[in-house]
Structure formats: structure tokens, C-alpha cells
Amino acid sequence: MKSFIRLLLALVLATAARAADRETLTQFSTIPALLAGLYDGEWTCATVLTNGDLGLGTFDQLDGEMIVLDGRCYRTRSDGNVAPVAGGEKTPFACVTFFDADLVISNLTAGSLAEALTALDRKVPSPNLAYALRMEGVFALVKTRSVPAQQKPYRPLTEVVKTQPTFEWRNVRGTLLGFRCPAFAKELNVAGWHLHFITADRQHGGHVLDLRLANQTAQLDLTPALRQNLSTNAAYLQLDLSGDSTEAVRKVEK
Numbered sequence: 001m002k003s004f005i006r007l008l009l010a011l012v013l014a015t016a017a018r019a020a021d022r023e024t025l026t027q028f029s030t031i032p033a034l035l036a037g038l039y040d041g042e043w044t045c046a047t048v049l050t051n052g053d054l055g056l057g058t059f060d061q062l063d064g065e066m067i068v069l070d071g072r073c074y075r076t077r078s079d080g081n082v083a084p085v086a087g088g089e090k091t092p093f094a095c096v097t098f099f100d101a102d103l104v105i106s107n108l109t110a111g112s113l114a115e116a117l118t119a120l121d122r123k124v125p126s127p128n129l130a131y132a133l134r135m136e137g138v139f140a141l142v143k144t145r146s147v148p149a150q151q152k153p154y155r156p157l158t159e160v161v162k163t164q165p166t167f168e169w170r171n172v173r174g175t176l177l178g179f180r181c182p183a184f185a186k187e188l189n190v191a192g193w194h195l196h197f198i199t200a201d202r203q204h205g206g207h208v209l210d211l212r213l214a215n216q217t218a219q220l221d222l223t224p225a226l227r228q229n230l231s232t233n234a235a236y237l238q239l240d241l242s243g244d245s246t247e248a249v250r251k252v253e254k
Contacts (some may be wrong), residue, residue, distance in 0.1 A: 022098040024225040025130050025179065026051035029093045030188050032245045033236060034058070035252065037154035041090025042231055045073045049087070051227075052096025054132055056178055056196045056207075060090045062160065063149035065207045067198045068096050069175060074198060076206040078148035080167035082198060095179060095189060097132045101219035108135075108216040116211060117193045120180070120218065128182045132221040133195070135176040139213050142176075142197050143168045144206025158251050167206060174199040176208065179223075187241070188228060190249055209254070 028043045041060030048057070049071060057066035065076040066085075073085040105123045110116035124131060145164045178195035185191060198205035230236070 021051075022100055023223055024051075024227050025095060025097045025132070025223040026227040026229070027095040027189060028057070028091060028229045029231055029236075030228075030241070031093070031190055031249060032187055032241050032243075033231065033239060034093045035157045035245055035248045036239055036241075037156050038231070038235055038239065039092050039150055039154050040233070040235070041092050042233065043091055043094070043229070044087060045085050045089045045091060046087030048091060048094045048096055049073060052098050054099040054134060054177055055094060055096030056194065057091050057094025059085070060092065061149040061151070062092075062147055062154075062157075065144075065146045065196055065205070066091060066094055067177070067196050067205055068094075069177060069198060074202060074205070076144070076146040076196075076198075076204075078146050078165050080144065080146060080165065080204050080206060082203055082205045097179075097221065097223050099132055099134055099219075099221050101134070102222045103220040105218040105220065108218055109214045111212055113208060113210045116213060120193070124180065124220065125222070128184075130182065130185070130223045130226060131180045132223055133176070133178055133180065133193075133218060134221075135216055135218040136174070137213075137216050138171060138173045139169075139176070139211055139216075141168065141170055141210065141212040142172055142174070142208065143210040144197055145209055146206045156248075158248050161252050166209060167204065169199070169204065172199055174205070176211070178208075185226075186246060186249070190253060191246075194253070
């Protein structure tokens with residue numbers, strides 16, 4: 001009987017742990033490290049997917065924009081086209097969560113990305129928590145970017161994006177996804193919204209630079225727990241991360 005009780009207790013604790021994991025934003029590396037040019041992949045996409053079914057990031061050598069949706073990983077290449085990614089591919093930066101909608105926001109209309117983000121900010125229960133976003137439908141306009149693989153010595157991300165390829169789609173059906181992190185997380189992730197997009201046919205996408213939408217519905221998942229995975233390679237251990245990355249983030253995001 002005692003063995004049975006111990007087994008039952010272990011199962012209950014394991015179930016509770018899995019449930020808690022669904023409320024966690026799991027991150028691999030940091031935005032400042034990526035800004036500084038640490039583009040070598042360390043974590044496999046298979047590992048990323050064990051920690052979430054929705055998310056974003058990039059790939060080894062900064063080779064494209066990562067989109068994680070419905071438990072599958074996709075790469076937007078530098079031509080704007082999307083392809084599935086094998087589990088063995090590696091990433092220098094990613095963040096994911098298991099998406100369970102906690103809040104639905106209806107009738108979102110915006111003439112720009114800035115307007116859309118302002119509207120979303122008005123609806124979140126608190127700016128001091130992290131949220132995952134998923135929005136599906138037809139978008140009047142989506143403008144995205146991706147970048148080609150980089151070669152060593154790596155340039156800082158602020159230099160790479162100066163020649164980034166950009167793409168525009170009009171009246172396009174797809175999924176907008178990403179995260180909103182609180183201001184105090186700015187030295188770990190993007191403070192505010194960081195969004196990627198993928199078309200419904202999974203053929204095109206990228207990091208979102210602008211959009212227009214009308215009468216859209218957004219789903220938000222409150223993720224009150226944050227799990228941070230840091231690199232242990234020599235380049236990261238020797239990197240000076242004491243500076244303020246706010247202006248660099250603004251340049252690469254906009």
C-alpha cells in the first residue's frame with residue numbers, strides 16, 4: 001500500500017509540474033547576446049519544442065527567422081519563403097511556450113503595427129507580466145524581414161539589419177504570433193512586443209515590421225513563469241553584457 005501511495009503521489013506531482021510548465025515562457029540565451037553577434041547555435045530545435053508549441057527565434061549563423069506554431073518549427077529564409085526545420089538544427093536564441101488562451105480580444109482594427117500594439121497594450125491586464133499572442137485571419141498588410149546566414153567574424157545585429165531583405169503581403173491569410181515581455185526584462189528579451197508571421201499555407205513569413213488589420217481577434221496566453229537558459233560557451237562567458245541594449249533593440253526591431 002505504501003508503494004502505491006508513493007507512486008500515486010509521484011504521478012500527481014509530475015502532472016502538476018507539467019501543468020505548471022504550460023504557464024512558462026522558456027527562453028534560450030538573451031537578446032543582448034544576440035545583438036552582440038553570438039550567432040552560433042547551441043540548442044537543438046527538438047529541445048526547443050519540448051518546451052513549447054508556439055514561439056520565435058533564429059537559427060545557427062542567424063540563418064533566418066524561427067516560427068514555432070502548433071508544435072512545429074519553421075524557418076523563414078532570406079527570400080521570405082518558409083520551410084520546415086529538422087529537429088537537429090540548432091538555435092542561438094529562441095523563446096517558446098505551450099499556448100493556452102486566457103484572454104480573447106475582439107474587433108482589433110489598426111492602420112499600422114504601432115497602432116495595433118498600442119491597442120493590445122490597453123487590453124492586457126498588467127504590463128508587468130509576460131504574454132504570448134496568437135492572431136489568425138486575413139491581414140490587409142503584413143511587412144516582414146529575414147536575414148541570410150552570416151559568416152565569421154560576425155557583425156553586430158544592428159549592422160546586419162541595415163541590409164535586411166523585406167517582404168510585403170496584402171490581403172494575406174495567416175497567423176501573427178509572439179510575445180510581450182515586461183519592461184524589466186529588457187536585458188533578457190525584447191521589452192514590449194516581438195512578433196513573427198507565417199502565411200496559412202506555411203509558404204511565407206518573417207519578423208513583423210508593419211501590418212494593417214481590421215476587425216481581428218487576438219488570443220493572449222498569460223505566462224507568469226519565466227525559465228532562462230544561458231549559454232556556457234567561451235564567447236558568451238567572455239562577453240561584456242553590462243551596457244544598456246535599449247537603443248540597439250529599437251534599431252533591430254523597427
